[in-house]
Amino acid sequence: MQRPYSQVIDRLKQVGLRPTRQRMALAKLLFDAGDHHFSAEQLHNQASGAGIRVSLATVYNTLHQFTKAGILREIIVSSGRSYFDTNTSDHHHFFFEDSHRLLDIDAKDITITKLPKLPEGTLLERVDVVIRVSDNPKS
Amino acid sequence: MQRPYSQVIDRLKQVGLRPTRQRMALAKLLFDAGDHHFSAEQLHNQASGAGIRVSLATVYNTLHQFTKAGILREIIVSSGRSYFDTNTSDHHHFFFEDSHRLLDIDAKDITITKLPKLPEGTLLERVDVVIRVSDNPKS
DNA sequence: CAATAGTTTAGAATATTTCTAAACAACGTT
DNA sequence: AACGTTGTTTAGAAATATTCTAAACTATTG
Numbered sequence: 001m002q003r004p005y006s007q008v009i010d011r012l013k014q015v016g017l018r019p020t021r022q023r024m025a026l027a028k029l030l031f032d033a034g035d036h037h038f039s040a041e042q043l044h045n046q047a048s049g050a051g052i053r054v055s056l057a058t059v060y061n062t063l064h065q066f067t068k069a070g071i072l073r074e075i076i077v078s079s080g081r082s083y084f085d086t087n088t089s090d091h092h093h094f095f096f097e098d099s100h101r102l103l104d105i106d107a108k109d110i111t112i113t114k115l116p117k118l119p120e121g122t123l124l125e126r127v128d129v130v131i132r133v134s135d136n137p138k139s
Numbered sequence: 140m141q142r143p144y145s146q147v148i149d150r151l152k153q154v155g156l157r158p159t160r161q162r163m164a165l166a167k168l169l170f171d172a173g174d175h176h177f178s179a180e181q182l183h184n185q186a187s188g189a190g191i192r193v194s195l196a197t198v199y200n201t202l203h204q205f206t207k208a209g210i211l212r213e214i215i216v217s218s219g220r221s222y223f224d225t226n227t228s229d230h231h232h233f234f235f236e237d238s239h240r241l242l243d244i245d246a247k248d249i250t251i252t253k254l255p256k257l258p259e260g261t262l263l264e265r266v267d268v269v270i271r272v273s274d275n276p277k278s
Numbered sequence: 279c280a281a282t283a284g285t286t287t288a289g290a291a292t293a294t295t296t297c298t299a300a301a302c303a304a305c306g307t308t
Numbered sequence: 309a310a311c312g313t314t315g316t317t318t319a320g321a322a323a324t325a326t327t328c329t330a331a332a333c334t335a336t337t338g
Contacts, residue, residue: 018304020316040295055318060295079213079221080294080326094257097264105255114250115270118233122272125236129268131254133261157335159285179326194287199326219295219325 004028015069025052026062030072035087037075037102043084075102077130092129099135143167154208164191165201169211174226176214176241182223214241216269231268238274 008027009019017023029046038046044059063084066072075083077095083102092110094103110129118124147166148158156162168185177185183198202223205211214222216234222241231249233242249268257263 018315020304022317041293056294057296057319058317061317074218076215076218079215079218082218082295094255094261096258096261103258109253109255110251111253112249112268113252114248116233116244116248118270118272119235119242122233122235122274125271125273127268127270129251129266131257131266132264133257134264135261157284159335161286196288196327197286200286221325 011071015071017065017069022052022054022058023062023065025050025054026059027066027071030066030086033086035085035104037083037085039081039083076128077102077132092131094131094133097132097134105129105131150210154210156204156208161191161193161197162201162204164189164193165198166205166210169205169225172225174224174243176222176224178220178222215267216241216271231270233270233272236271236273244268244270 005019005024005028008024008031011031012019012023012027026043026047029043029050029052040056040059040063043063044054044056047054047059063072063074067074067084070088073085073088075085075093077083077093078100081100085102085104087104090107092105092107094105095101096103112127112129115127144158144163144167147163147170150170151158151162151166165182165186168182168189168191179195179198179202182202183193183195186193186198202211202213206213206223209227212224212227214224214232216222216232217239220239224241224243226243229246231244231246233244234240235242251266251268254266
């Protein structure tokens with residue numbers, strides 16, 4: 001590990017973000033760990049635990065910047081809390097309504113053969129499929 | 140309109156909810172107006188405008204009770220704000236990211252021919268498809 | 279019409295996210 | 309390596325949305 005930060009520095013520069021101390025630290029936490037889902041609060045806690053001093057406001061700023069830059073994706077499955085996903089490839093999600101967990105579904109495991117035409121004057125941003133499941137038998 | 144409330148009274152009783160003044164008034168606003176999408180705040184404003192005195196807490200309670208009873212559906216497309224839909228039939232949504240508007244998509248206009256198998260020990264609650272569009276050309 | 283069980287309420291509390299403006303840090307130029 | 313510019317970070321306040329609390333109220337049953 002002679003140059004442990006060179007990769008994240010390059011990645012940040014590629015998307016036009018200054019490689020600041022906080023952004024590098026957060027990027028390293030996020031992208032060294034493989035695909036996963038997390039909330040802003042969770043990342044903030046994880047950073048604190050790893051000895052990285054960063055404010056929650058910066059965590060939010062950074063997550064939004066990363067999302068806009070396309071190196072992170074926001075997943076909306078629950079009102080009142082945002083989740084993010086380090087997997088930015090084309091895929092979908094299971095959402096466990098009881099435990100609030102997310103599980104990736106590979107794009108090839110869902111096939112949509114028919115989609116409606118878009119409303120006039122709009123551009124397609126994304127088609128999100130969320131399969132909501134419960135952990136417990138229903139009453 | 141000799142008995143304008145008899146229908147909502149019956150409907151509430153059918154789903155095991157007492158037909159109280161507030162629930163009847165809100166149900167009437169919601170179900171006499173045809174399919175539409177709204178937030179808790181919007182319904183509260185609409186009720187106030189119609190001379191119905193009801194607290195925001197009751198609006199939230201009522202929306203959750205109606206949702207649990209299956210006569211209303213919650214749509215999650217945006218973190219930080221919940222939307223509800225008086226259309227409880229099988230269908231999907233367009234979401235206009237700029238204007239935060241929703242538009243129904245009939246179930247027959249989306250065909251999914253392949254779905255992954257559910258994770259062990261889970262029950263399917265719902266498959267939600269959200270087609271996110273922007274109103275404006277992207278930069 | 280009294281008892282009781284369920285409902286409504288205002289306001290406080292909670293949770294999450296965004297804002298503000300001052301301090302700070304990165305980076306190209308000297 | 310210091311400078312200036314511009315972009316970034318920060319703590320704390322503010323904004324937003326939702327849920328909680330416990331007291332008052334109301335629908336329903338007997």
